[in-house]
Amino acid sequence: MPKSNVASFEVSYWSILNEKGEVDESMKPSLSSDQLLSMYRLMIRARLMDDKMLKLQRQGRMGTFASILGQEAQIGAAFAMQPQDFLVPSFRENGAMIARGVPMLHLFLFFGGDERGSQMPKDVNVLPVSIPVGSQAVHATGLGMAFRLRNEPKVAVGFLGDGGTSEGDFHESLNLAGVFSANTVIVCQNNQFAISIARKHQTASFTIAQKAIAYGVEGIQVDGNDILATYAATLYALDKARSGKGPTLLEFVTYRMGDHTTADDATRYRDKLEVEKWKQKDPILRLQKYLEKLGVWNADLETKIVTEESLNVEETVKQYESYPKPDPSSMFQFVYEKMDPELLRQRELLLNHLQEEGTNHGH
Amino acid sequence: MAIKTMIAALNEALEQAMRKHDNVVILGEDVGVDGGVFRVTDGLITKFGDKRVLDTPLAENGIIGASVGMSIAGLRPVAEIQFSGFIFPAMNQIVSHVARMRNRSRGRFNCAMVIRTPHEGGVKALEHHAESMESMFLQAPGIKVVIPSTPYYAKGLMLAAIEDNDPVIFLEPLKLYRSIKEEVPEEYYTLPIGKARVARKGNDVTIVTYGSLVKTCVEAAEQLNVQRMADVEVIDLLSLAPLDFETVANSVTRTGRLVIVHEAPQTAGLGAEIAARVAERCLLSLKGPVVRVTGFDTVIPLAKMESLYIPDVSRVVKGVRKVMEF
Numbered sequence A: 001m002p003k004s005n006v007a008s009f010e011v012s013y014w015s016i017l018n019e020k021g022e023v024d025e026s027m028k029p030s031l032s033s034d035q036l037l038s039m040y041r042l043m044i045r046a047r048l049m050d051d052k053m054l055k056l057q058r059q060g061r062m063g064t065f066a067s068i069l070g071q072e073a074q075i076g077a078a079f080a081m082q083p084q085d086f087l088v089p090s091f092r093e094n095g096a097m098i099a100r101g102v103p104m105l106h107l108f109l110f111f112g113g114d115e116r117g118s119q120m121p122k123d124v125n126v127l128p129v130s131i132p133v134g135s136q137a138v139h140a141t142g143l144g145m146a147f148r149l150r151n152e153p154k155v156a157v158g159f160l161g162d163g164g165t166s167e168g169d170f171h172e173s174l175n176l177a178g179v180f181s182a183n184t185v186i187v188c189q190n191n192q193f194a195i196s197i198a199r200k201h202q203t204a205s206f207t208i209a210q211k212a213i214a215y216g217v218e219g220i221q222v223d224g225n226d227i228l229a230t231y232a233a234t235l236y237a238l239d240k241a242r243s244g245k246g247p248t249l250l251e252f253v254t255y256r257m258g259d260h261t262t263a264d265d266a267t268r269y270r271d272k273l274e275v276e277k278w279k280q281k282d283p284i285l286r287l288q289k290y291l292e293k294l295g296v297w298n299a300d301l302e303t304k305i306v307t308e309e310s311l312n313v314e315e316t317v318k319q320y321e322s323y324p325k326p327d328p329s330s331m332f333q334f335v336y337e338k339m340d341p342e343l344l345r346q347r348e349l350l351l352n353h354l355q356e357e358g359t360n361h362g363h
Numbered sequence B: 001m002a003i004k005t006m007i008a009a010l011n012e013a014l015e016q017a018m019r020k021h022d023n024v025v026i027l028g029e030d031v032g033v034d035g036g037v038f039r040v041t042d043g044l045i046t047k048f049g050d051k052r053v054l055d056t057p058l059a060e061n062g063i064i065g066a067s068v069g070m071s072i073a074g075l076r077p078v079a080e081i082q083f084s085g086f087i088f089p090a091m092n093q094i095v096s097h098v099a100r101m102r103n104r105s106r107g108r109f110n111c112a113m114v115i116r117t118p119h120e121g122g123v124k125a126l127e128h129h130a131e132s133m134e135s136m137f138l139q140a141p142g143i144k145v146v147i148p149s150t151p152y153y154a155k156g157l158m159l160a161a162i163e164d165n166d167p168v169i170f171l172e173p174l175k176l177y178r179s180i181k182e183e184v185p186e187e188y189y190t191l192p193i194g195k196a197r198v199a200r201k202g203n204d205v206t207i208v209t210y211g212s213l214v215k216t217c218v219e220a221a222e223q224l225n226v227q228r229m230a231d232v233e234v235i236d237l238l239s240l241a242p243l244d245f246e247t248v249a250n251s252v253t254r255t256g257r258l259v260i261v262h263e264a265p266q267t268a269g270l271g272a273e274i275a276a277r278v279a280e281r282c283l284l285s286l287k288g289p290v291v292r293v294t295g296f297d298t299v300i301p302l303a304k305m306e307s308l309y310i311p312d313v314s315r316v317v318k319g320v321r322k323v324m325e326f
Helices: A033-058 A074-080 A094-099 A104-111 A137-149 A168-179 A209-215 A227-242 A272-279 A283-293 A299-321 A341-357 B006-020 B044-048 B060-072 B088-098 B134-138 B151-163 B213-226 B245-255 B270-281 B303-309 B313-324
Strands: A012-014 A086-088 A156-161 A184-190 A218-223 A248-253 B002-004 B024-028 B053-055 B076-080 B114-119 B144-146 B168-173 B182-184 B197-200 B205-209 B232-236 B239-241 B258-265 B291-295
Touching (some): A033 A094, A033 A283, A074 A094, A074 A184, A086 A137, A168 A184, A168 B088, A184 A227, B002 B006, B006 B151, B044 B053, B088 B114, B114 B151, B134 B239, B144 B151, B151 B182, B205 B245, B213 B232, B213 B313, B245 B270, B258 B313, B291 B313
Parallel strands (some): A012 A218, A086 A156, A156 A184, A184 A248, B024 B053, B205 B232
16 A cells, blocks of 8 residues: 555744744734733833842852743743743743742842742642753643642643753643643743753754644743743643643743853853844844834833832842741751651751851851 | 452542542553552542543553642542552652652642652562662652551552642552551541551560561561560551651560561661661660561562562561571
8 A cells, every 4th residue: 555644734933022022913813001010011121130130140149040041932931921920940040930920039038049939839730940950841731730620720841941841741741631631821932042052952852842743732832032922822721721622832942041050150051242242132122112102112111110119129128138047947847747766856956056056057 | 337358448539528528530551440459449430430430551660750740739539559669750750749749849839739659569569669769769858668568558548648738758568558458447537647556565576667567577476476486566567657766665675675677678668777777776775686587689579489588487586586596
């Protein structure tokens, strides 16, 4: 019998707001000027926070962290979510996290080395930063499975990077999500690098979005520096999941403008010219241009927003640096719901030791 | 009260848990239509439907990782890993997330879930179907590890594990699945996690053990009793984490002699931890060295040599005699 074609695939690319600030009217999401300005302000806040954390780290006042410079359009995805939805971050989603209600102070605390930074406020449905690469994708699937099984109008949005798509958890997350029609959106921030490994060495696949198709899941590639597209694509995926029509993989094509973390030196493995090229595609710049065209942005407004958000960040730094040191007991308190005799004994040992030494180790 | 095997007791526990708590969900490979390869989940999908009993793809890491998400969403997943030898793919999820979610978030999130799995060997199964890696879990603070030795304890501890707001790894000695039958209360009951039981009272020497070797130790004790060589107290730990050291210490302080028996390899096995604590806190009570009768520091052999590896009655008797004759 002659061979027949049993399957082929297509991957759509979504782009709404280009570098010049021009918008595709047919794809433009319905957002008011106020909403657009909110998004803009959040991006400014995220960038200022990022910059401040970087400066603090170089001064020894902040621990190692992963900058989101250039990836501020992740805020678009967060903006599309509803309060009851869950955000499941990796470690490069500071922008999405603050957009979802995580106080900036929490992020300063966490990256500053204090677990209380991951103790999200009760009404903030954001999971803690996940360090083991890709491992949180299955959590987003599990949450989405639960929502689907109970027919709840909630969706879990899990983030990972291009590096994360090589880990087994990524594949298991999509496969399970597909089988169970989970209320799950997986967002891959393809910022072209996993530390020094460039995207083309991470996978031979032409796009990351198409990896979903293998699991029976829709995959969409999105201009990851276009906040209108990240918003619209996520909204599409959220609506789809919420109505029981299953999971989606979104590939946000963006660029990691900074180093992998403050412990990395990207000049060792990449081209300055490439970084310069991506400056033109800056997500904040293009939204600014669009807002200007709309008559909603001007230089005075810029000054106002930057001044206010800078003060906001400064205030957070003050709170962070004057935050009381953690209680040594807390190391033992949250291993189990209730400490068992051996834990209590070990806690006693430490507390007695601290007392005897006379030093409080700053406590 | 009915006479039940451990399988039947576990099946009953799961059914009663699912009736009482509508957020309990069972998931795993072959747990639904097939009722589990050991039939522990038999009949549950018929009674509760496929939104509460999930037949999953073949993905241990995904099953456990999804359970993390499900538990945060408010479900109580009871995830099956088909044999404990297949839990290794899920070790990252267990150690990095299941064990740590409460601590990481300072209590804002926690994983109230049960991972249940057939454990240990003794039935001449294929490679990887006879593993005893419980010590690996003990090095990941934040998980509870429970291992029943009889049908009565299996049901009560399973129900307690499901109610527990901490993650519990529930190890089911597969050698005991059908080899012990006893009376198990029909009603819903829980037994405390973190409490050992005295399986046999005695005065001359304490054996501390758990899982499939409890039966072996009690038999050894009977033999030693008949031979008038020793009056042996057998402590069945039931809970490996948290460990009921108080019961062990009370017994050893009274008898002055300790033999620890486990199937898992000797080095860095739980026996080492117990021996260290006894040396630390009960030294002056000891009339002789702490003796361990354990699996060797080898891989558990395939069927033809399996019985050489697993501590049997004669090796336990020898261990007791060593400390008795010191």
